[in-house]
Amino acid sequence: MSYIGYSLRRALKGMAEYRFLAGATISAVATVLLLIGTFAMTLSNLSGVLDRWGKDVQISCYLIDDIEDTAIFDLKVELQSMGEVQSVKYVSKLEALEQFGRSIDGMDRILADLDENPLPASLEVRLAPNYQKPRQVADIARRLERPEFVALDYSHEWVERYHTFLSLSRLSAMVLGTLLLVSAVFLIANTIRLAIYARRAELAIVALVGGTRWFARLPFLFEGALQGLAGAIASLGLLHLLYRYAFLQLQEGLGMLMGPDELAFLPGHILASLLLAGIGIGLLGAWSSVVRDPSTSP
Amino acid sequence: MGAAFSDEQGAPMIRFHNVTKHYGRTGMALEKVDLAFQQGEFAFITGRSGAGKTTLLKLLYAAEHPTHGDVLLEGRSVARLHPSSVPWLRRNMGIVVQDFRLLPRRSIFENVALPLEVCGVKRGELRPRVRQALARVGLEGMGKRRPGELSGGEQQRVAIARAIVNRPSILLADEPTGNLDHYLSSDIMDLLVGICRDQGATVLVATHDQDQVKRHDFREVHLRGGRIEFDRRSQHGPSGNVTALKQPGDEATHSSPPGTEAGDERDEPQGQRESPSEAQA
Incomplete structure (x- = not known):
């Protein structure tokens, strides 16, 4: 437990010391997850519209x-x-x-x-x-x-066309989302690589006093995960603003088409997935950097 | 005389057995070095820059591996140690280097606490041990300062506190006085001698500061071009064991005026010396 406490403290201090770098990464992760979240919110509402139309079939x-x-x-x-x-x-x-x-x-x-x-x-x-x-x-x-x-x-033709359109949109969103996630992983990997480079001297000292490779690596993994989590939380905040000030405004304009039900924010399981995705890409990016860097392998 | 020496004294703590180290194809750092050091022994490793002093110490803490031969620590091979076991080897050692290697953004307390945190020592136990180490080097009450606020001598004391906080059985110091003036160098060397005496640690000091070597009558292994030129034993005992000697800070056995050029090769080594062939036997 003391290792984890130490690593967490080092990760937070590391982010504070290189706050500009950390801020840039968090913004990048937030942007990527905001885009993915917007796709998800749009698709989940379009799917809802299809369900409502289905009731009239x-x-x-x-x-x-x-x-x-x-x-x-x-x-x-x-x-x-x-x-x-x-x-x-x-x-x-x-x-x-x-x-x-x-x-x-x-x-x-x-x-x-x-x-x-x-x-x-x-x-x-x-x-x-x-x-x-x-x-x-x-x-x-x-x-x-x-x-x-x-x-x-x-009236099967338009229902099926709409369904096909929705399926294609889902597929495009998944492909685009995957590409965005991969780019976010690379971004985090580069940030962590820079952080490792900046703390090369520190890592050499850790190795000199008997620090294991996990002792050297863990703070960077925490740093990646925390940056991913912070980016995810920021993206959820921005998504909520987008929902309140853009989606609901849009609904007023498209009221007839959308039906009487209010457009919905993302369901709980999607929100949880976005948070986990943030932590996941943070960890993956950090991991890809620490395993390749010799200074974290004393 | 390493083998004969160990026979007289029991199994040595550290043993270099026919060690050769090359860097690349042509860079010869050490050649056929045979040496043994007893527990609690204090020894100087001397020689010019490039003589192989640093390499000798690096082989001990597995930062380098011998090209031929073996390095044994308490009978176990350091050279054949699996990389994942190296941290555990270093936890039983204190390492002090010329440029102090302190973390500038962390406090003195945090710097000294690092080896304990590496070992997973709990914070309740960590505080008194760090305070004790700082007190041992004469820096009590300075834990909150940053390295940049201290003088060179004080920074080296912090590095020594960090090296001894884990109560290691071996202390390796590579040019610990290289950046310090004569008076500070004497303080630091006396501190290392005191640690050897009080903790019973084996202390190896690589230095080209002949003033300091002359001030203390300890064993001196002199390297030249990667070979042992002579291995001079202490006049106070076969092992140069500090416990048999007087207190640090006392009048030095050999006095030498400050400012003697560091790294000077002496034509006629003082004290009891062995020929290179004897030293490597």
Whole structure:
């Protein structure tokens, strides 16, 4: 324990002695983690939007024209008995025409001129909460297919495109995030290398009085970890400011699109991951420098 | 006479057995050196710059390794020590060098405490031991100062306090008075002699300061071009053991005016001397 206490004290004193260097590294780590955190916050909210839109997903099963009422009733009961289905609503040809007429200004007048109602009757199937993901919707739609239906429509294209866009964004964020993390590791490694260089004489004395390589290395590892942690804490503070003063402002502008729910700050497990990432890149950077430096290997 | 000497005195504390050290292909630092030092012995290693004095000490604390031969400490090979064991070897030694090697940003207390912190000594035990070491070198009450606030002589005292705080059985001093004037040099040398006497430590002092060598009648191993030119024993006893001698600071056995040129090779060594062949036997 006295080794750890000594190393921690030396790490803090080392950072205080070379505060400009430590400040530069902490800022760099904070910037990298702020960028990663911003990606994460954006993606987690976009994903939330997709989930909310998913709740509105319903499958319209258009019925053939000459179907009898009893057959419609039987179909409705059959579909309702499926676990994936939350509710089934019958929309007659007339109701469909009225809804379509209301959807666009002036359309009702155009429709009134028609001799015959071209719209089919339909069963509007709303899915249970656990079955609203785009891929599940496509699967369920296939299982709903019956001879009595002329067509099934579940607006799958835009949902799937949105889902693909989100997946690509996640992948890009991961690639970019990894590159940023690697650059942060190099930054910390260089800072620690400079710190080792600045304290070369001290390390020679430590070796002279019988200090082990771990006694020489531990303060630098603590220094790296502390700089990483400080950078992570700074990035979380900046992320919160970004959330309050940019994300929430943005939401006011995009209120219609985003829906009624407020944009969320990062969830706890992501915050913890950012803190751990800070400590991790600090340790990794410091480690890569101390193992390569002969003055920490007496 | 190393082997014969050890037979008379028991197993030596330190033994150089046919040690040769080359730097690169042509740089010969030591050649076929045979030496033995007893526990509690005080000895000067003398010779001009480049004679091999520093190399001899470095071989002892494993900062260098012999090209041929072996260095034994209490019968165990230093040369064959695994690098990870070197710190443990050095914890049993005090090392003092010419340029003091103090940490300028740390207090005197912290500088002296370093060897104890390296050993994981708890803070409660550390404080009295550091105070005791500072008192031993006459620097009590100066623990809060920084090295830059002290004179050269005081800085060397701090370095000695750091070297003895762990109560080592061996104290190696490489030109400990090289940066000091004659009077300060005498103080420092008397301090080293006192430590040898009080703690029973084996003290080897590499120096080219003949004034100091003449002031004290201790064994002198004189190197020239990496070979032992002579190994002069103390007149007070076969081992040059300080406990058999008078107190440090007493009138020196050999007096020499201050300002004698350091590193002078003497044509006729004083006292009881051995021929190089005897010394290497």
